[in-house]
Amino acid sequence: MELTLAIAIGVLTGSGVWLILRPRTYQLVIGLSLLSYAVNLFIFAMGRLRVGAAPVLADGVTNPADYADPVPQALVLTAIVIGFATTALLLVVLLVSRGLTGSDHVDGRESR
Amino acid sequence: MSHWIVVPTVLPALTAACLVLFARDNLFLQRVISVVATVALVVLTLGLYRLADDGELRVYLLSNWPAPFGILQVLDRLSATMLLLTACLALVVIVYAINGWDRRGRHFHPLFQFQLLGLNGAFLTGDFFNLFVFFEVMLIASYGLMLHGGGPRRLKAGFQYVTINLIGSTLFLIAVGIIYAVTGTLNMADLAVKASQVATGDVALLRTGALLLFMVFALKAAMVPLHWWLPTTYAAASAPVAALFAIMTKVGAYCILRMYGLVFGPDAGPLALVAEPWVIPAAMVTLAIGAIGVLASRRLLDLACFAAVASMGTLLIAIGLFDEVGVTAALYYLVHSTVAGAALFLLVDLIAIRRGKARDTLSAAAPFPRDYVYGALFFLAAIATVGLPPLSGFLGKLLLLDATMTTPHAAAIWTVVLGSSFLMLVGFSRAGSVLFWKSAAQPAPAAQEDVRRRAVPTLAAATLIGATVLLSVLAAPVSRALGETAHQALDTRGYVEAVIGTIKTASVTGL
Numbered sequence: 001m002e003l004t005l006a007i008a009i010g011v012l013t014g015s016g017v018w019l020i021l022r023p024r025t026y027q028l029v030i031g032l033s034l035l036s037y038a039v040n041l042f043i044f045a046m047g048r049l050r051v052g053a054a055p056v057l058a059d060g061v062t063n064p065a066d067y068a069d070p071v072p073q074a075l076v077l078t079a080i081v082i083g084f085a086t087t088a089l090l091l092v093v094l095l096v097s098r099g100l101t102g103s104d105h106v107d108g109r110e111s112r
Numbered sequence: 113m114s115h116w117i118v119v120p121t122v123l124p125a126l127t128a129a130c131l132v133l134f135a136r137d138n139l140f141l142q143r144v145i146s147v148v149a150t151v152a153l154v155v156l157t158l159g160l161y162r163l164a165d166d167g168e169l170r171v172y173l174l175s176n177w178p179a180p181f182g183i184l185q186v187l188d189r190l191s192a193t194m195l196l197l198t199a200c201l202a203l204v205v206i207v208y209a210i211n212g213w214d215r216r217g218r219h220f221h222p223l224f225q226f227q228l229l230g231l232n233g234a235f236l237t238g239d240f241f242n243l244f245v246f247f248e249v250m251l252i253a254s255y256g257l258m259l260h261g262g263g264p265r266r267l268k269a270g271f272q273y274v275t276i277n278l279i280g281s282t283l284f285l286i287a288v289g290i291i292y293a294v295t296g297t298l299n300m301a302d303l304a305v306k307a308s309q310v311a312t313g314d315v316a317l318l319r320t321g322a323l324l325l326f327m328v329f330a331l332k333a334a335m336v337p338l339h340w341w342l343p344t345t346y347a348a349a350s351a352p353v354a355a356l357f358a359i360m361t362k363v364g365a366y367c368i369l370r371m372y373g374l375v376f377g378p379d380a381g382p383l384a385l386v387a388e389p390w391v392i393p394a395a396m397v398t399l400a401i402g403a404i405g406v407l408a409s410r411r412l413l414d415l416a417c418f419a420a421v422a423s424m425g426t427l428l429i430a431i432g433l434f435d436e437v438g439v440t441a442a443l444y445y446l447v448h449s450t451v452a453g454a455a456l457f458l459l460v461d462l463i464a465i466r467r468g469k470a471r472d473t474l475s476a477a478a479p480f481p482r483d484y485v486y487g488a489l490f491f492l493a494a495i496a497t498v499g500l501p502p503l504s505g506f507l508g509k510l511l512l513l514d515a516t517m518t519t520p521h522a523a524a525i526w527t528v529v530l531g532s533s534f535l536m537l538v539g540f541s542r543a544g545s546v547l548f549w550k551s552a553a554q555p556a557p558a559a560q561e562d563v564r565r566r567a568v569p570t571l572a573a574a575t576l577i578g579a580t581v582l583l584s585v586l587a588a589p590v591s592r593a594l595g596e597t598a599h600q601a602l603d604t605r606g607y608v609e610a611v612i613g614t615i616k617t618a619s620v621t622g623l
Contacts, residue, residue, distance in 0.1 A: 020275075020279065025271065028275060032275070032278050032279070032282075035279075036282060039282050039285045039286055039289070042285075042289050043285060043288070043289040043292075046289040046290070046292055046293035047292075047293075071292070071298070072289070072292065075241060075288070075289075075292075078241075078245060079285055082245070082248045082281070083281075085252065086248070086251075086252065086255075086274070086278055086281070089252065089255060089274065090271075090274050090275070090278065093255075093259065093267065093271050093274060094271065096267055097264075097267045097268065097270075097271050100263075100264045100267055101264050101267070101268065106271065106272065106275075107268065108264060108267075108268040
C-alpha cells in the first residue's frame with residue numbers, strides 16, 4: 001500500500017511540475033491541480049496509513065491506538081477547500097486574460 | 113484571558129461580510145463602513161500594543177481547547193507592533209483609495225478588509241497550519257486587489273502572481289506535512305520543544321521540512337532568487353494596493369524571524385538556526401539586485417519596485433543575524449521601510465496623474481501646477497528610502513551596520529550596504545532631477561480629472577512621509593521599545609513557558 005501511494009504521489013507531482021513548466025495557461029492550471037492532488041495525498045499519508053481505524057470517537061473503543069490520526073484528515077479537508085477556491089479563481093483569471101489578450105500564452109503573447 | 117486578542121481577526125471578517133451583504137451597490141456606504149472599521153482597528157491595535165507593552169506573553173485559546181491540541185493566538189510585543197503598523201498603514205491607504213481608486217472596480221473595500229483579516233491573523237497565530245490558512249486568506253484577497261482596475265497588463269502580471277503563490281502554497285503544505293509527520297505537532301511552541309528532541313534518524317527529514325518552509329517565506333519576502341514576481345506585480349497593481357502590499361513582504365520577514373529565530377532558534381538542538389547560513393548571503397544579493405534595478409529603471413514606478421526589493425534585502429540582512437542587536441535594527445528598518453515604501457508608491461501615482469501623457473516615465477515633460485510640493489515630497493521620500501541623514505532610513509542602516517560590526521561577514525555586509533546605498537542615491541537623484549528640473553517646452557497638461565483637484569490623497573502620502581520624520585525624531589524611545597521586542601521575540605524559553613503554562617491553567621479551571 002505504501003509503495004502504491006508513494007508512486008501515485010510521485011507520478012502526480014512529476015506530471016504537475018512538467019505541466020507547470022509548459023507555456024499554455026490551461027496546461028498550467030491542470031498542472032497546479034495535479035500538484036494539489038499530490039499534496040493532499042501526501043498530507044494524508046503523513047498521518048501514517050491505517051486500514052479500518054476510525055478518526056472520530058466511536059462507542060466502545062477506548063484505546064487511542066485503535067484510532068487513525070484525525071489531524072492530517074482535517075488538514076486535508078482545509079487544503080482541499082482552499083485549493084478548490086484558488087483553482088477556480090485562477091480559471092477565471094485565465095478566461096479573462098484569454099479574452100483580453102487573445103492569447104493563451106502565459107506571457108499574454110506568443111514568443112518568437 | 114483577554115478576548116481583545118481575537119478581535120483584530122474578527123473585526124475585519126465581520127466588516128467584510130457586512131460590506132458584501134448590506135452595502136454591495138452603495139459605494140458611499142462602503143467607504144463609510146470601511147473607514148470606520150479601519151479607524152476602530154487602529155484604536156484596537158493601539159490598545160493591544162499598550163497591553164503587550166508590559167512584556168507579558170498573552171495566549172488566546174480558541175474555544176478554550178488546551179494549547180497543543182487546539183489552535184491559539186499569541187500576543188507579544190512583536191505581533192502587537194506588526195498589528196499596529198498594519199492598521200496605521202491600512203488607514204492611510206484606505207483614505208487614499210476612497211478618493212477615486214476604489215471606483216475603478218467592484219468589491220475593493222470587502223477585499224481590503226479580507227486582506228487585513230489575513231494579515232492580522234498571520235501576525236497573531238501561534239500555530240503553523242493556521243499560519244497557512246491566514247496566508248491563504250491574505251493571498252486570495254490580494255489576488256482580487258491586485259487585479260483591481262483590470263486591464264491586460266494587470267491581468268498578465270496577476271496571472272503570474274497567482275501562479276507563483278499557488279506553487280508557494282503547495283510547498284507550504286508539503287513542508288507542514290513533513291514537519292507534522294516527524295514531530296506530531298502543529299503548535300509553534302510545542303514544535304520548538306519537539307525539534308530539540310527529534311530522533312537522530314529524523315533530523316534530515318525535519319531539516320528538509322524546515323528549509324522547504326523557509327523557501328515559502330523567502331518567496332513571500334521576495335528574497336533572491338525568488339524575488340522576480342515583486343517588481344512585475346507591484347508595477348502592475350494599482351497605487352493604493354501596491355502601498356498596502358508594502359506590508360505583505362514584511363509578513364515573509366516576520367515569519368522567518370518567528371520560525372527560524374524562535375522555533376528553530378539556538379536551543380533547537382540539531383536543527384538550531386537551520387536557516388541561518390542562507391539568509392545573509394541571499395539577502396545581500398537581494399539588496400544588490402534591488403540597487404542595480406533602481407539604477408536601471410526607466411519609469412518611476414519600476415524605481416519604487418526595485419527600491420522595495422532593496423529594502424527587503426537590507427531588512428533580511430538584519431534579521432539574518434538572529435541576535436538581539438540585529439533584530440532590533442531589523443524591526444526599526446521594517447517599520448521604516450513599510451512606511452517609506454508605501455509613501456513612495458502613493459507619490460509615484462500622484463506624480464503620474466499630474467504629468468499627463470508622460471505618466472511616470474523618466475523623461476522631460478511640461479511642469480505641472482504645484483510641482484514644488486510633489487518635488488519636496490519626493491525629495492524627502494528619496495532621502496528616507498536611500499538612507500541619507502537625517503531621516504529614518506539612515507538611522508535604520510546605521511543600526512544595521514553597528515549590529516554587524518562583530519560578525520564574520522562584517523566587511524562584505526558593509527560593502528554591499530554602502531555600495532547599494534550609493535547606487536540608489538544615483539538612481540533617485542537622476543529620477544528626481546529629470547522629473548522636476550528638466551521641463552520640456554510643451555503646454556501644461558490640462559487639469560481635467562477630478563482627482564487632480566483633491567488635496568486629501570496628497571495629504572495621505574505626506575502623512576506617511578511625516579511618519580518617517582517622526583520615526584527619526586523619536587528614534588531613541590522607538591529603538592528602546594523595539595530592543596525589548598527583539599529580546600522577547602528571540603526568547604524561546606519564555607515563549608514555550610507562556611504557551612505550555614496555559615495548558616496547566618486550562619486543566620486547572622476544568623475546561
